[in-house]
Amino acid sequence: MSHSDLQVAAPPRLFGTDGVRGRANAQLTAELALRLAAATAEVLHTPSSGNARPTAVVGRDPRASGEFLEAAVCAGLAAHGVDAIRVGVVPTPAVAFLTADYDATFGVMISASHNPMPDNGIKIFGAGGHKLDDAVEDRIETAMETVETMKRPTGADIGRLIDAPDAAARYLDHLAQQVSTDLSGLTVVVDCAHGAASTLAPLAYRAAGANVIAIHAEPDGLNINDGCGSTHMDKLRAAVAEHGADLGLAHDGDADRCLAVDARGEVVDGDMIMAILATAMARAGSLRDDVLVATVMSNLGLHLAMDKAGIELRTTAVGDRYVLEELRRGQYSLGGEQSGHIVVPGAGTTGDGILTGLLVMEQMAASKQGLADLASIMTVLPQELINVRVADKHAVADAESVRDAVSVAEAELAGEGRVLLRPSGTEQLVRVMVEAPTADAAHGIATRIADVVAAAGS
Template sequence: MTRLFGTDGVRGLANEALTAPLAMKLGAAAATVLTRDRASGRRRPMALIGRDPRVSGEMLAAAMAAGMASKGVDVLRVGVIPTPGLAFLTDDYGADIGVMISASHNPMPDNGIKFFSAGGKKLPDDLEDEIESAMHELSETGPTGTAIGRVIEEAVDAQDRYLAHLKAAVSADLSGIKVVVDCANGAASDVAPKAYAAAGADVTAIFNTPNAFNINDGSGSTHMEQIQQAVVEHGADLGLAHDGDADRCLAVDAEGTIVDGDQIMAILATGMQERNALHDNTLVATVMSNLGLKLAMREHGIEIKETAVGDRYVLEELGRGDYSLGGEQSGHVVVPAHATTGDGTLTGLMLMARMAETGKTLRELAGVMTVLPQVLINVPVSNKGAIMEAEEVQTAIQQAEAELGDSGRVLLRPSGTEELFRVMVEAAEEEHARKVAGRLAAVVAAV
């Protein structure tokens, strides 16, 4: 049986794969599992539910609230908020459960459900599996009378609490820095411009008028051409691009050149090292990070701990070693001192703070690493599980690795959220990487 939870919660086409009845059952099951070991006290169990602006979020949040309330959990709905904001608020309000309704960077028709435990932490695989099992064992009845959970609509101070947290986390004066922020018509549309302006930056916001249907539509961190053009047009010092739920941040320098998550991590890691704030001189990154990041960190005496793709795995490794910084090439950057998950707005603030601290441009700071050409091809497949078991795929990988030698690498992996298989190749020359990746993608597509 296919596992309901992927690498980042439950995700699918809203009202087809991800329906209101499914959300209600998930809510009831999560309420049962995540509150069973709760110490008894005067206050009843409490859950927070936030969402991004996509139209199906209203329906799914209502269904989730109903499922949780049916099991005696009080629900506070915090409205449209970035995923990291929901994680922070789960801890700040002292809630037992946090729920974010979002499909992150996926197109508007999709949606997703992410759970956080007390303290705003993402769930490990075993807890997700328990929730999925509990869905099949739920009683159709529950508490009655005064034991039924209450649903409180729209916490009035949720955004203010999150903004105050961001201001306290990064206290640098960003006066004189001109930034364009692409909000992807998503959850950051209100919060990110306010946070950057509160720190003193001169802010121009684009794609910050969500209408329930335009989230991620030709904008945000998956459509960097928009922010590249806007930075040059406005004569800005940099641009910052978020995704639909604002747990990612990618940047653009004043010339319109993309500064990806690997480069952002390199900038922040070397800065933290200078301040003796990088625990064990270690950075946590995923297998997708560019080889150039590893080479640059080696030059600075910084060790890289490598994980599987997904910020949840980065978070697990950060916790195991009590490390200070980790993230992904895609722009998820985690700073455990200030966040329990990737926070795009926090990343943007820290990046600009580094510019202010050093007096350097983003282009100068990004020069800490040389990005090796990396080609990524997403191949649509019908059975992700069968790809790596295919003999022809293994043979093709071995041939590609022999051809690249020490000057490159090959990585094939399934998408955790879509029916895609990702083929990544790095090489000293981009054309060489494209040829090798194209050959591998053709083999994968034929399986």
């Protein structure tokens, strides 16, 4: 099997693949947050059923900057006639769930996910907790230009701020309903990344019966993702060994991701988790059309494992929004990314790291197998990734020398590897990724192609 693809980045826009991001109080200011909230209120202003005014669920992760950004977002919403339902510090998937559960008009999550503490971001969910499509985001971005001249409500029509003390309990009840197998007997170490899952992940896992050891679960507003969580797995691996745990689970700052560690300390990435869940769902008859959706960055080992299991693997561009679009288009039941962003549409509208952890442990308990045995369904092929700085990343796409180099490499791999070229979405870089049967082969082929890309892009 071989695969090559060269994606061309879209023109820059305020909304990236996962909301509006930037350094808090530098690019992402209170003024920008207020204007964004006001424009969103104007574009998505339809009152939800049973409410006189539109409503919006507003949540955040524990970053210090989330406090002033939440205030700005709520001010922008209320000033434009939207009631803001404040749910406090909760995971991103909780905001998506609560948007539907409260029958809100839309939801707003303030988080920069796995990024360092100085960054922050604003994600918007439409009715039902679904991510917005590009056209709606473009309408919001356009509306931001006229916020100052918009007619604003007065008197009783001004939006109100409503605190929702039952929000966390609603989300935890939802998670509990997704797992039917008692997890008693499993000991799990959970790395909460000092993030939004610090309280709720241990509660959810304990409620399902697991013995839970929580680490990095003391957020102070400044320590989110700091040397911990799904982007820094070494401390979790050490903790699993220290406690003799059955597995470890690592979340990111907003808990929409989950990576795992088996009892031996080996990392089980998103591809392996998808392989475990997809095959289990296929056996149970709950994998719609026997299709799994992943991005082009998923390891070729996942393609091979799914082919052997009789499961069709459909690939999308990089970014969870593209996985979500394909899942909704085909009404498929499982998708995700190598990074651990796993989506189970039957249980939620976006990736949910805590849910993923529960589902992984459910498979361990139901099968009475260790995580290493479950993950052995997939063999990860060695991968080499080289970032090549070029003068014009788009010009490389048309370079005959680059296409020739890719063709030669694919012939050399003879179906036992693949080549992927992908321009960076934010920098003048072309990412060269090669997977091959051996690490030496992957390194040699990737280096050779990278040299051609550098020459073509200089």
